[in-house]
Amino acid sequence: MKTDLFHNPQRFGDMQTWRQDVLALHRAGPIHRIEPEGFRPFWAVIGHPELLEVERDPKRYTNGPVPVLASDIALKTRTEQGGEIRTLIHMDAPDHLKYRRLTNDWFRPSSIRQMQPRIDELSQQAVTKFEQAGGELDFNIDIAIPYPLHIILSVMGLPEEDYPRMLQLTQQLFGASDPDLQREGTSPEETAAIIHDFNRYFSELTAQRRQCPSDDLASFIANGQIDGQTMPDLETLGYYIIIATAGHDTTAAAMSQGIECLAQNPDQLRQLQQQPELIPDAVEEIIRISSPVKHFMRKAQEDGEIGGQQIAQGDWLMISFAAANLDPRVFKNPLAFDFTRENLSRHVAFGSGVHFCLGAPLARMELCSLFSHLIPRLASLELAGEPTTSKSTFVSGHKSLPVRYQLT
Ligand code: HEM
Structure with a gap:
């Protein structure tokens, strides 16, 4: 099929059109063979039940060796020039479970509950920023980007002066195809x-935390043992990278999308002010609509069948979380922002199965806290300019979201 919806980063710069086009594609079927120039052909799995079918069978559909869509040139460059990376998302059984067990408990709802006061404090600071800005700010830049970054890096125990460097590296890694987020003169190299760069930073951190361990997550990873041995360097680095990066651009993208939805739907803002107990439902709907992680890739290890299509051993499949969250067979009127829909929790924005997002409880906690602090104070909220969106096929969301508001 000829569509550039999944491999052309430019398409993610206009999500309204992207969503409409995906909805049209759903009418043509739940899975499509895409053969783009410069990429290995792949199946785009866009149907909600079909995506879950792939996720439920991690033995047949593995994450390794390449879990994110990359062009032929990018793959070749990475092989030739190093830059190898191995995170949880690159792993399959039996390694995946061993490595995931290491930090699973850190991110359980019962463990992160102790972070609630710190999270609420940051939400209160966000409200204070609204008060100080005096009626207009860029929600994405001023609030959404710094907030989750602060949380995840403080859980890791990194010093605050390093936060800007981490932010820049993450945005470059996730938004490698967006010209505004790239370094000057960038290329696949x-x-x-x-x-x-990440490697250099975290190698120093590992050495330091092995010498003087503290009770932060960075020390826990540096001294983590797999099969009774210290974790190899590549996997230690991969652990830092996934925790440090997966936790903030994603959550920031959902925060900004939420504010845009509320600015465009003042009746729903009022409803949440009258019924704040619905804020957790609104958060689920915001996560569904924003689907900050657009896809991951899987490789078929055996012949099989998905959505009526024959999948051959060795085929590459894209599981598109963002598209499956718009499946009209599951979500009635899927383009609408509607936190009263019956099946809010069926969204797949956090994935499913063995790789289900490790940070989902933390992300939900941050979003609920921010909106619970902000929503009661918003006497009015509207867009103060055209929002811009990052052009990445992998993790994308707003780059800027100017808003005008009045506070009570
Ligand atoms: C709204 C925010 C977030 C979204 C939409 C999101 C989405 C996702 C998705 C779709 C996956 C892959 C699931 C699959 O393959 O089935 C994933 C994995 C992961 N996420 Fe998140 N995430 C978010 C926030 C976070 C946060 C706050 C953290 C904090 C540490 C985090 C850490 C991870 C990790 C470590 C993995 C890999 C898990 C594995 O492979 O076992 N994420 N996330």
């Missing part, structure tokens, strides 16, 4: 260089 740059992605490898970004990974080298």
Whole structure:
């Protein structure tokens, strides 16, 4: 099929059109063979039940060796120039479970509950920023980007002066195809260089935390044992990278999308002010609509069948969380922002199965806290300019979201 919806980063710069086009594609079927120039052909799995079918069978559909869509040139450059990376998302059984067990308990709802006061404090600071800005600010830049970054890096125990560097590296890694987020003169070599940068930073951190361990997550990873041995360097680095990066651009994208939805739907803002107990439902709907992680890839290890299509051993499949969250067979009127829909929790924005997002409880907690602090104070909220969106096929969301508001 000829569509550039999944591999052309430019398409993610206009999500309204992207969503409409995906909805049209749903009418043509739940899975489509895409053969783009410069990429290995792949199946785009866009149907909600079909995506879950792939996720439920991690033995047949593995994450390794390449879990994110990359062009032929990018793959070649990465192989030739190093920049190798191995995180939880690159792993399959039996390693995946061993490595995931290491930090699973850290991110359980019962463990992160102790972070609630810190999270509420940051939400209160966000309200204070609204008060100080005096009626207009860029929600994405001023609030959404710094907030989750602050949380995840403080859980890791990194010093605050390093936060800007982490932010820049993450945005470059996730938004490698967006010209505004790239370094100057960037090319596929740059992605490898970004990974080298992370490598340098975290190698120093590991050495330091092995020498003087504290009770932070960075020390826990540095001293983590797999099969009774210290974790190898590649996997230690991969652990830092996934925790440090997966936790903030994603949550920031959902926060900004939520504010845009509320600015465009003042009746729903009023409803949440009258019924704040619905804020957790609104958060689920915001996560569904924003689907900050657009896809991951899987590789078929055996012949099989998905959505009536024959999948051959060795085929590459894209599981598109963002598209499956618009499946009209599951979500009635899927383009509408409607937190009263019956099946809010069926969204797949956090994935499913063995790789289900480790940070989902933390992300939900941050979003609920921010909206619970902000929503009661918003006497009015509207867009103060055209929002812009990052052009990435992998993790994308707003780059800027200017808003005008009055507070009570
Ligand atoms: C709204 C925010 C977030 C969204 C939409 C999101 C989405 C996702 C998705 C779709 C996956 C892959 C699931 C699959 O393959 O089935 C994932 C994995 C992961 N996420 Fe998140 N995430 C978010 C926030 C976070 C946060 C706050 C953290 C904090 C540490 C985090 C850490 C991870 C990790 C470590 C994995 C890999 C899990 C594995 O492979 O076992 N994420 N996330």
